Amino acid sequence: MHAALKYFGALSICGALAASIAFVADSVAQTAHDKYTVKVPGGLAFSEFKGYEGWQAVSISRNEKAMALILGNPVLIEAYRSGIPGNGKPFPDGAKMAKIHWVAKKHPFFPDTTVPDTQHDVDFMVKDSKKFADSGGWGYAEFEYDTASDTFRPGGLTDQPPQANDAKCGFACHTIVKNKDYVFTEYGKR
Numbered sequence: 001m002h003a004a005l006k007y008f009g010a011l012s013i014c015g016a017l018a019a020s021i022a023f024v025a026d027s028v029a030q031t032a033h034d035k036y037t038v039k040v041p042g043g044l045a046f047s048e049f050k051g052y053e054g055w056q057a058v059s060i061s062r063n064e065k066a067m068a069l070i071l072g073n074p075v076l077i078e079a080y081r082s083g084i085p086g087n088g089k090p091f092p093d094g095a096k097m098a099k100i101h102w103v104a105k106k107h108p109f110f111p112d113t114t115v116p117d118t119q120h121d122v123d124f125m126v127k128d129s130k131k132f133a134d135s136g137g138w139g140y141a142e143f144e145y146d147t148a149s150d151t152f153r154p155g156g157l158t159d160q161p162p163q164a165n166d167a168k169c170g171f172a173c174h175t176i177v178k179n180k181d182y183v184f185t186e187y188g189k190r
Helices: 002-031 074-081 171-180
Strands: 056-062 066-072 096-106 114-127 138-146 151-154
Touching: 056 074, 056 096, 066 074, 066 114, 074 096, 138 171
Parallel strands: none
Antiparallel strands: 056 066, 066 096, 096 114, 114 138, 138 151
């Protein structure tokens, strides 16, 4: 009987310890930064693009400072496959794209190859011709990534390029491709 009491005593201590650990872990998880809670003041929310990490690749781009992967939701991909914007038609409402920028680095085993290093930011575009009628039907957002804290924040006027805190922050740059429904990115042949 004495051994059974010791066993049940130890078992209840383990149960209490496990419950305490679960409580602490849950509390930490709830206070950790959730990128889907970030929003551009007066503009788009990160949560409007939930799941973008699994969207299909549209294209890639690179300059001397960064490399990027451009992703599209199913509405955007279907529009590209139908010939938009080359056929002169606009992208449909609901089309979304994400452009993830990384600082570039040389591959350690293939020095002629450039690969992503730390993330720099992510840009979003969404087509809503009623909501964003004064910016070509597109809403824009840019979120800077902080590696040290593993958090995102809305881009601002001190970032490069400077970002206004509204959903039209990218419109000025995109006016040079008005004839492509304000979209720079071409859909590569597959």
